[in-house]
Amino acid sequence: MRTDFAFIGVMLVTAFLLMGVAVFAASLLRPRKPSPAKLETYECGMETVGDAWVQFRVQYYIFALIFVLFDVGGVLLFPFAVAFNVVPLYAVLVVTVFLGILMTALLYAWRRGALQWD
């Protein structure tokens, strides 16, 4: 296992270095003539008012939360799926109940209008 991941570590480092080299090489080749107007943020030619770092809607948070819950539910199904051929028949029932509860959660969110984007 550890040795399997060694290549991924090497790949991570290699890819990062390659991309870094590309950006660095470009920085040697490209012209650099900054001017105040050029360095302004591009907001369709309007002059920028204030920072972009403002408050956002709570709906994004709710969506992210629903996503986290289903992500965790999905991840838990993976080991079961691998063991599917060796588990007894009643295991299907257990996982069906599990999925049924997840579905209930989804339906609850649906009913409450949490899945509505407006």
Place this chain on the structure above:
Amino acid sequence: MTISQVLFIVISLVVLGGGVMVVTARNLFHAALFLIVSFFGVTGLYVLLDAGFFAAAQFLVYIGAISILIIFAVMLTRGVQLAQPANSQWPAALVVSVIVFAIMALMLGPVAVTIGQRQFGSVSWPNVVEGQPAPAVPDDHLVRLGQSFVDFNQYGAAFLLTAVLILVAMVGAIWVARDRALKDVMEERAELAAEEAQEAMLAGPVQQPLPLAETRSAEAPAASVAHH
């Protein structure tokens, strides 16, 4: 030192360094990013433990999901860049962290405390002999994990309870958001009622020969002020 030990020290430094930066960063968004660095280090620790599935799950759930949740939460707050590293609660936080650290050190460390008949601390891990390398992770560990999820003598009950927990979390999340939604609904209703009253007035005996469009535009700014 073996390579694993070197890697362990490097990764631990990443995890701890990220953690320190989280609590010292003034900018909340940067703090969230350092938290992700810390999560990434934990992924590395799972790899060193030969737990590939958990490493990937850690990456997927913590870096791909929870960190997004945290960043969204950060964006909900005001003054993202003005975070104070300490507030009035720091003594309480210090006490709690010292206690938690002491408990963990007792559980894992070499010191044991005996209270009455029971010995606390200095846990001896199953299947590990001191001085010997830990036993290898079996090849079919994923299959065994999957089996244990549906076996009620092992984690079957916990597996189903997780689903219940997800359901409860969903209900809780929507409950928290509901307060705001309800307020919005009330405001919308109030606006609609006002609009209807206006229309009814227009539709009734004609007092103001204003075209509809003008009335609307005169009304709009007032409505938007009320909304905020």
Place this chain on the structure above:
Amino acid sequence: MSVIDTVNNLLKIVSDGVAGLVEGILGPGLGADLITMGLGALVLCTIVALVFMGMTWAERKVVARIQNRVGPNQAGPFGLLQPIADGIKMFTKEDTTPASADRWVYNAAPLIIATFALVTFAVFPLAPGVVGTNLNIGVFFVIAVGSASTVAILMAGWGSNNKYSLLGAFRTVAQLVGYEVPMLLNVIPVILLAGSMGLADIVQRQTLADGNPGIPFILYLPLSALAFFIAGVAETGRSPFDLLEAESEIVAGFHVEYSGMKFALFMLGEYVNTLAVSIVFATLFLGGYAGPILPPYLWLALKTAGVFFVFMWLRGTLPRVRVDQLMSLNWKVLVPMSIVNIIAVMILAKLFVTSPGLQAANGGILVTPETQAAILFVANVAILLSGLAIVARRARVLRLAEEAEIESRREANRAAVSGFAGGAPAR
């Protein structure tokens, strides 16, 4: 070894040869291993980067043909040198960083997105025995690493300190994270049938014992394949789910402020992710490198190109969806359907087993793989059709309600206008 075998195993022979050579020079040990892996990673990254250039050309050409244009035709024959011209432009173009940007975050985002897009290629089996590393959690690993792009996008949006960027990043992330759920859920039926998360094992399961291709999983699980594909299109942010770069609304989304090489890295990340989704689809549902006559790596390339062609086709044909439609499609259609599908596949795969060993262990009815495939196919199609029927009826109800509301408003307006009728003429 015959010529055909040599051609078929070309990749394996070359990679083994290089590994042997390095070991011969340095002697066996950690150094040799590291250098071999480094070379492998370098070659893999280079190949992917070249494929990325080819993809940009192919996409421009194909979409142009769909829209009755010619596409790039100036640089080289058929415009084949266009990607190189683009590359030169990217390298020599001035790269402006907004003065108010959050510098570290701004510069790190493109590097992170490109790096993690490339890392997924470490686990794809390109031919029998030719794979960066044969992880036993292959497909799960690919999905996990793919989720890193959300963080990078948020970093880009935040780092630019541009309102459109941040808004685009938020939209994009809400979309990406949403569609990760059906992606996860639709991989599960495949793992149920294959009994493994390893990509090589999944290919093996779709190959007959004599090396010829067996029944690909798309015939077992058409619904999963469809849902996975839709989720894949959304995950890579391509048309018709390209809300992140809706020019008319948010300029160009999270990468408005990027130019030059950093912009190129975003493009690379996007295309490499598309390529990764295409390869995963080809591996999970189309049998991967298994195929007759042609060498395995060519089969994989052909299947991947086919999937990518569908991507381009969609881009050339479909209009962009609305953000609320996007969310509804995910949470109200794909996710429930996938959950029902998993349950159905579990039950049917336990009832109808294909090996006597399984029958002896858990009972069930022994059938041939063809029969099992047919049963699952019918079940999948049935779920898909009934799901679509429910969606259609619901959409009809909503539409009728909307029409009724519009009609009633019109009525009210007419009444209001006729209120004036006594005095001034209605205008």
